[in-house]
Amino acid sequence: MKIVLGTVQFGIEYGIANQTGRVQLEDVHNIFQLATSNGVDTLDTAIAYGDSESTLGQVGVNGWSVVTKLSAIPEGCVDVAGWVEAQIDDSLKRLGISQLHGVLLHRPKQLLGEHGKSLYEALQHLKVQGITRKVGVSVYAPEELDMLPGTMQFDLVQAPLNILDRRLVESGWAKKLKEQGTELHVRSAFLQGLLLMPAGKRPEKFERWNSVWSEWSRWLGETGLTPLQACLGYVMAIKEVDKVVVGVDSITQLKEIFAASHSTLPSLPSLPSLPSLPSLPSWPRPIHTDLINPGRWSDL
DSSP states (O other), rough: OOEEEEOOGGGOOOOOSSSEEEEEEHHHHHHHHHHTTTOEEEEEEEEESSSSHHHHHOOOOSSSSSEEEOOOOOOOOOOHHHHOOOOHHHHHHHHHHEEEEEEEEEEEGGSSSOOOOOOOHHHHHHHHHSEEEEEEEEOTTHHHHHHHHHTTSSSSEOEEEOOOHHHHHHTTTHHHHHHHTEEEEOOOOOTTTTSSSSSSSSSSSGGHHHHHHHHHHHHHHHHHHHHHHHHHHHHHHHHHHHHHEEEOOOHHHHHHHHHHHHOOOOOOOOTTTTTOOOOOOOOOOOOOOHOOGGGGGGOO
């Protein structure tokens, strides 16, 4: 199964479309049961996701492949290896497991700083010890991958990708990672739910991109796809993508995701830059980074 269950909603209130707040423990149990019955075997979490790891530990994640992320090294840290080991040891205790599938850096730019070499070596040591099967980075844009030294090899990369934000594919990085044998997980398929919201529910600050929303609505009407089907149809069809991380607030949402995950986009005239993929809406270009980067939304 290509879908990975994102767990940030299990630890904090997350997502611009979130109407219910943090997911309750009983609902997490039900979500897990539905996920496993549909072949999902991988979880995505992070130390920075509030109580997410502790919640997962309470539910029980033995038998799951768990990917977690290290937060930024604190200022003044003099023992990077010791700090990394302590952070991951605490994660394993909260999760109640002895091995992780992957450990990612939430702030990979720190690999370029004074602690870069020590941080990279500490990650590799985790793998040598058998504490994790894979190590890698979580990035916000493919440009971050361009900056990392070629001498640093990673087993797993997580990056945003959706029908609006196609930088990972168009930059050539998706293909490059596949050729390197790097496992690729993509997130933000729904742009934190913004792509699923009807016009009347979309916050006013996004009205500056009305030309985008008009084309989105027109194209959906033309194809007969729901926003969910279109969003999943795009990311699931990209052969370089190994896993698609999706977060849910309820079991109903997860059922809808499983139903829509088998959708295919119609064969329309291909875009010149994506000849092997179904055609997508012809967006007004360029898509401003303020729209495709949720980290900038608070400043809109």
